[in-house]
Amino acid sequence: MSLSVPRRGRAARSRVTSRLITAGAILVALLAAWPETAHAQGPPINTQNAFVTALSGGAFRTFFLTFDRSGLRLDGEKVTDPLSREVHVRGQMFVLPYELVSNRLVVMGVVPYLDKSLEMGPADNRQELSVNGFGDLALAAKLGIYQLDRPNRTTRVALFGRLKLPTGDDDAPGPEGQLLPKSLQLGTGSVDYSAGVILTHSVGPVGLSGDLIYDINTVDDGFAFGDVLHYDIALGYRILPRVYRMYPAKQINLYLEANGTWSQRSTLEGTSLIDSGGNVLRLSPGVQFIPLANLLVEVTYQVPVWQGLNGAQLEFDPTFKVGLRWLIF
Amino acid sequence: MNHLSLRRYLYVFPIMALLLSLAHPSGALGALPTQRPEAGMLEVTVQVDGLSCPFCAYGLEKKLKKVENVADLSIQVDQGRAVLTPEVGTSLDLEELEKAVRDGGFTPHGITLIARGRLTEFNGVPALELPNDTVLLLSDNAETSALLESGSGAVVRVEGQATLESKDGHTGHPYTLSISAFEID
Numbered sequence: 001m002s003l004s005v006p007r008r009g010r011a012a013r014s015r016v017t018s019r020l021i022t023a024g025a026i027l028v029a030l031l032a033a034w035p036e037t038a039h040a041q042g043p044p045i046n047t048q049n050a051f052v053t054a055l056s057g058g059a060f061r062t063f064f065l066t067f068d069r070s071g072l073r074l075d076g077e078k079v080t081d082p083l084s085r086e087v088h089v090r091g092q093m094f095v096l097p098y099e100l101v102s103n104r105l106v107v108m109g110v111v112p113y114l115d116k117s118l119e120m121g122p123a124d125n126r127q128e129l130s131v132n133g134f135g136d137l138a139l140a141a142k143l144g145i146y147q148l149d150r151p152n153r154t155t156r157v158a159l160f161g162r163l164k165l166p167t168g169d170d171d172a173p174g175p176e177g178q179l180l181p182k183s184l185q186l187g188t189g190s191v192d193y194s195a196g197v198i199l200t201h202s203v204g205p206v207g208l209s210g211d212l213i214y215d216i217n218t219v220d221d222g223f224a225f226g227d228v229l230h231y232d233i234a235l236g237y238r239i240l241p242r243v244y245r246m247y248p249a250k251q252i253n254l255y256l257e258a259n260g261t262w263s264q265r266s267t268l269e270g271t272s273l274i275d276s277g278g279n280v281l282r283l284s285p286g287v288q289f290i291p292l293a294n295l296l297v298e299v300t301y302q303v304p305v306w307q308g309l310n311g312a313q314l315e316f317d318p319t320f321k322v323g324l325r326w327l328i329f
Numbered sequence: 330m331n332h333l334s335l336r337r338y339l340y341v342f343p344i345m346a347l348l349l350s351l352a353h354p355s356g357a358l359g360a361l362p363t364q365r366p367e368a369g370m371l372e373v374t375v376q377v378d379g380l381s382c383p384f385c386a387y388g389l390e391k392k393l394k395k396v397e398n399v400a401d402l403s404i405q406v407d408q409g410r411a412v413l414t415p416e417v418g419t420s421l422d423l424e425e426l427e428k429a430v431r432d433g434g435f436t437p438h439g440i441t442l443i444a445r446g447r448l449t450e451f452n453g454v455p456a457l458e459l460p461n462d463t464v465l466l467l468s469d470n471a472e473t474s475a476l477l478e479s480g481s482g483a484v485v486r487v488e489g490q491a492t493l494e495s496k497d498g499h500t501g502h503p504y505t506l507s508i509s510a511f512e513i514d
Contacts, residue, residue, distance in 0.1 A: 042384040053388040053434035099388075102432035149379025149436035151409045202381040247386045247404035293387050327387045 042253045044234035045286040045300045045321065048211040050156035050200035052106045052144040053099060061095040063298075063323020069314035076308060078315070083120040085314060087183075090115040091135075093323070103144060110138040111167075116184050129180055135168040136187040142198070153203040160213055162194035170220065182223055182266075189220035196230070207236040219267070226264030226277045233258050248293035257284040259302060265310060275311035280304055282319070294327035366514070367418035368445050368484065369460045375411045376438035377430055380404075389433030396421060396429050398461065409438075420444070420463035423491055423504050440491045442506075445514070448476070448483050457487060457506060465491060465506040472508040484514040 043049045067089040072081035097108035117130035139162070146157035168187020172180050182188070196213030215228040234257040241249050258281060265277040286300030302319040309315070380386065383406050393402050393411055398421055401414035411430070415421050423440055430437040444465070446457040455467040455477055467473045476485060489508040 042382065051382065051385050051434060053385060053432075102392075103388075103434045147379070147436070149438075151376075151378055151438070152381050154379035154381050154435075207381070244383055244406040247383050247390070247406050249383070249406075251383060290384055293390070296384060 042236065042238075042251065042288050042290060042296060043325075044207075044209045044232075044236055044257060045255055045288065045298050046257050046259045046284050046302065047209045047232035047234035048142075048158075048160060048196075048198040048213070049209045049234075050142075050144065050158040050198045052142050052158055053103050059095075059097055059325055059327045061093075061097070061323065061325045063093050063321050065089075065091050065093065065319060065321040067091065067319050068317040070317055071315040072312060073307065073309050073315050074312045075310075079312075081314070084122065085118065085120040087314060088117045088119070103147075105144070106142045108140050108142075110140060111135065114168075114186055116186070118181070118184050129174050129184060131169070131172045131180065131184065131186055133169055133186050136164050137167040138162055138164040140194075154200070155202075156200045158198045158200075160194070160196040160198055160211065162213075162215075164188075164192040164194070166190055166220065182225070188217065188225060190218040190224065192217045192225075207234075209234045209236075222269045224267045226266045228264070229262045231260040231262070248290075251288075251290040253288040253290075255284070255286040255288065255300070257286065257300070258282070259284055273311075275313055278309035278313065279306065280309070280316055281306035282316075286321075296325040298323055298325075366445055366486075367460075368447065368458075369418045370415045370420045370463075371443040371445060371486075373413045373415065373421050373423075373426065373440060373442045375413070375426060375430055375440050377404075377409055377411055378436040378438045380406055380409045380435055385434055389430065389435055392429040392433035393426070396425055418460055420459040420461040422461075422463075424493065427493075440504075441489065442491055443486070443488045445484065445486045448479065448481050448485060450481065451503065456503070457485070464503045466503055468505050468507040470507060472511060476508060476511050476513075479513045486512040486514065 043051065069087040070085070072079050072085070092113045093110065094112070095108055095110050097106050099105075100107050112135040113133070114135045115130070115132040117128055119126055119128045121127045141161050143159045143161075144156060145159055146155070148155045166187050166189045168185070170185045170187040170189030172185055174180050193216045194213055196211055198209070198211040200207070200209045202208070210233040211230065213230040215230070217225040217227055234255055236253050236255045238244070238251060238253045240252040244251070260279065260281040262279045263277040265272040265274070267273065281304070282302040283305045284300050284302040286298060288296055288298040290296045299322040300320075302321070304316045304318065307316060377389065380389075386404055386406065389411065390402065390404060393399065393413065396413070398416045398419040399413050400416045403412045404410075405412065413421065413426070426440065427437040444457065444459055446459040446465075449456050449458040449464070451464050451466060455473060457465045457467060459465065467476070472489075476487070479485065487506065487508050488510040489506045491504040491506050493504050
């Protein structure tokens, strides 16, 4: 093995550390720039929050996202991909929550509309496989189990559960009639489950949310995606208005989130697939604008800062997300 | 305008002013006719703990506006409180109000109110009688003692903190009002 490989690894780690330090310094500077009297934020963009009313309680949320993979990694190191493969996903997510029990239980339906494509081959003979349509429908619930309120501060804990149903097409054929790869299908074909815990703590000018959610993915036609552990933490800060006096007022919040996914290897007929699973950590700066009491628009850019992928896999590229939440009920 | 009509105005104007001042005890020339103020709650303020997410206050606003007899509402986020103005001549159900805050996702931490009502007694305890069959017990303090000197049946304007007393873990009507200021009508 060439000595250049560990050097590249060290360089990559150094870049990651440098980005984290820069982002942290920017956040600390922002936090220090505003007085203690400024408090209160909104819900995080990529991380769950433990509130079980209003913003999640009777609302419509939608966001558009881009999700791309390109560039091959072998055991964590970049290598040349002979097929020059690229995966592009464009999705529009629709979330419809409903507050079933006041300040206690929120249920929600989530369905994505997806446009997925896989490009491969040399530049002069590029091939593309693509599908589009609605993905799997998920039914989720959030149960508030702890709430400690003090003047202008709150600490809340909620449990999260999700049932994903195989409503999306999972047997779309390619141009020669063979099934498209599982990862390119709109649905997984399996009934999957998720469970987790969410914590939100808001005090002074800072709002902190975190979640740990575990996805149990089941088998369909002998194939199962690996289980996934989501670990997220979000730090929010309201920059405008500097002092929130009378509700409602136009509001701008800044977020810095760390969003991680640790995935087990997928299995085919009970055998682990070497080139699957791994750990990906994204750093996600974001902005929220609340122009009306019942409307919130948000945008975030998720940069993968750590990719510990098993075997040979395409790298995760940055993700862009823009959306709105509308409290309509 | 000729001299005759000018002179007529010089007579008529003071006479009209005199008649108006006799008709209205305030004596203020040009004052609008006033009615005796109606009994009822004039303003109710709920301290709301946990109000750290203004976007989440939408649920609080919805729930509070559904409380019967609420005419106006303002949520002061920096003060952590909701200020409600009841319909004229009505009272708010304070227990319903606290439940609305809890259902809205927050924790009520105390209610202060301004109300005009009639002094009465409830089970031998001094109380304030308000519209909508509302009775507030008056807690035993110096302001209450001074107020009671005006005698039962007097109409008073009071300001104070309302609490729901708990006995052996059980709560029950009515709320107790700890008076901090009052005026006798």
